[in-house]
């Protein structure tokens with residue numbers, strides 16, 4: 001088995017692809033399931049038990065396999081595993097116990113390209129580019145071309161590389177080239193709608209081995225649809241060769257791969273595989289796409305894609321981490337904000353916005369506190385001039401943040417030429433360290449703790465290639481990542497309307513961070529639950545102990561959703577370099593005085609950064625499920641911090657609302673750790689104290705056991721059990737009806753999460769303390785189960801609550817599902 005796994009990995013990485021990619025998918029006649037299996041499980045045995053065909057590992061995701069079945073309407077895996085769980089109480093072992101989760105795959109619409117959106121009504125470019133070129137600049141340009149032997153016919157139109165009109169408004173790369181740095185030995189993958197490897201401008205640098213077409217299941221990601229031009233144009237910005245065709249890529253000697261995912265419907269499994277494709281060699285993934293920029297969407301990648309991105313930063317480039325570059329989005333005119341997009345607000349992606357050739361903010365480029373830097377793109381009457389589909393085709397109208405992200409990716413490739421040892425986090429440091437603030441009057445710049453300027457419009461500023469490469473040359477690699485998670489902080493207060501807002505806070509002590517091995521901050525994330533009947537009315541600020549403000553959420557006039565924030569995670573890079581110690585404040589505002597009201601339910605602060613002691617650093621465990629991720633990681637990551645946080649903090653009385661901590665409001669119990677790697681004994685006992693478990697036996701402790709076997713007890717209490725279960729089922733159902741929706745991301749599929757040995761080991765002493773619970777907490781509470789009976793309860797709740805595969809997550813359970821829950825208990 002081990003041998004097979006290792007062989008699989010070796011073959012997989014040798015071939016530059018997961019074995020599953022070798023199979024052609026046919027969703028017309030087949031269903032596909034991604035099963036996450038226990039490491040010890042044999043996928044072939046599982047497959048034959050389920051009557052499915054094992055099609056191999058899912059991309060580079062360890063222990064995830066794609067299983068094929070003839071097409072049916074229902075979920076055959078769930079049915080089987082559910083059946084198995086039902087019988088599990090009888091005690092016999094079964095190979096299906098090794099199924100940790102199952103995701104039936106659905107084809108869904110591809111992500112949207114970030115091409116130039118139509119300008120807003122009544123919009124005129126601020127200034128046409130008709131000015132005379134500067135004579136001195138033209139002279140310099142000529143001499144650069146001569147020194148480097150540049151004869152590309154449109155190089156002189158490529159103002160973003162060398163601007164002879166608005167001096168200084170370019171990526172300042174010619175000095176880098178002159179020093180001999182042109183992207184050699186660096187590889188960028190364009191994750192897009194294809195790449196024309198037969199373009200004479202791209203052919204010399206095309207990296208076939210790292211390329212794949214996930215839309216048409218073939219090795220060559222050649223554009224086929226009339227609309228498949230975006231990826232090729234983006235690729236030209238990075239790696240168009242120095243020759244007699246069109247212009248130059250910013251890293252014109254880099255290698256360029258094409259990964260095609262945007263041209264047809266796709267499954268989460270394939271998108272996940274794409275994000276890790278040939279990740280030992282593809283170093284940078286340039287992604288100019290995402291959920292709709294309509295000012296209404298609030299979408300995050302599905303769990304498999306999230307896992308793939310974490311897998312990428314942990315294992316890509318031999319552990320240095322894949323560098324994911326994302327376009328911030330083009331929805332600014334619809335008030336869209338890149339913190340409502342789960343790709344751009346991921347801590348694993350570098351979010352890049354746009355400035356135009358005059359150094360101004362273009363009408364489309366989104367703001368957000370997750371935006372790291374900006375670079376040049378369309379606006380002020382011009383766009384990016386690059387390669388197009390065709391042997392010798394050029395394009396002069398490329399733009400939107402779609403054109404900014406690849407330019408940044410190409411510049412990062414220059415840095416990797418001089419420093420291939422930079423980690424994914426080093427790259428973020430270098431980007432912000434070397435960024436140059438622009439448009440100082442308009443950007444609402446604010447000083448940060450480390451002496452930088454930050455603007456939600458421009459991030460830390462525009463990329464200067466020369467400064468970035470110089471910074472890279474002498475960069476001292478940062479220590480591994482560490483993190484501190486606060487407990488869930490309960491608020492449950494109505495949000496007053498108007499400007500004043502509701503403020504809550506949480507105090508982080510030096511001790512907490514020391515115990516979390518966290519030296520200084522990089523990213524800060526805040527996960528929130530807010531109920532509101534018109535989400536777009538809300539705005540949220542995060543204020544650090546150093547009084548630096550992140551606008552983590554902003555109002556959106558078009559966002560009429562009544563779903564509020566449902567375990568949504570906002571991200572900020574504004575607090576980079578702060579210590580994190582002190583009081584963190586959230587100010588939530590319901591900006592519109594109207595009939596639309598809401599309640600701030602709870603929140604969860606997460607501080608990410610550089611570790612104090614590298615030898616104590618660990619890798620973040622894979623997220624297990626969209627909703628449970630946070631709870632899960634909390635206990636794993638910062639076990640001792642939870643202990644500390646149990647005492648009320650002294651600052652609580654100074655604030656508008658005192659945040660309640662888990663000991664006095666155990667509504668939101670902490671889910672127990674899934675891994676035993678670093679949870680010390682103190683952590684374990686803390687968890688059991690804060691985790692609600694009904695009993696260490698399946699019988700409530702106040703009931704007599706009659707000294708008979710549990711089988712007999714089962715008979716005696718059978719009827720009672722049924723009633724209890726009915727109540728639980730009803731509770732879940734009512735809660736579901738109320739919340740209507742469990743997930744932010746309708747694409748997400750449900751996971752089973754069997755309690756494993758590690759979990760049960762630490763939980764023997766857990767007893768339920770509180771009685772009040774949010775309905776939603778049933779789900780979590782049962783996760784703290786310490787025996788099979790609870791495990792079953794939890795599972796069945798979950799099965800019902802998330803009776804969905806990729807598209808039915810919003811469904812309210814039917815009566816039939818309710819009765820399934822009942823039946824499962826008998």
Ligand SMILES: *[C@@H]1O[C@H](CO)[C@@H](O)[C@H](O)[C@H]1NC(C)=O
Pocket residue numbers: 172174175176436464466467
């Ligand atoms: C731009 O590059 C030149 C070298 O070509 C360098 O002297 C200058 O400092 C760079 N600009 C910035 C802001 O670093």
Ligand SMILES: *[C@@H]1O[C@H](CO)[C@@H](O)[C@H](O)[C@H]1NC(C)=O
Pocket residue numbers: 185420
């Ligand atoms: C190119 O990169 C590979 C792997 O990153 C490295 O082993 C090799 O030495 C590099 N070659 C050059 C010329 O830098």
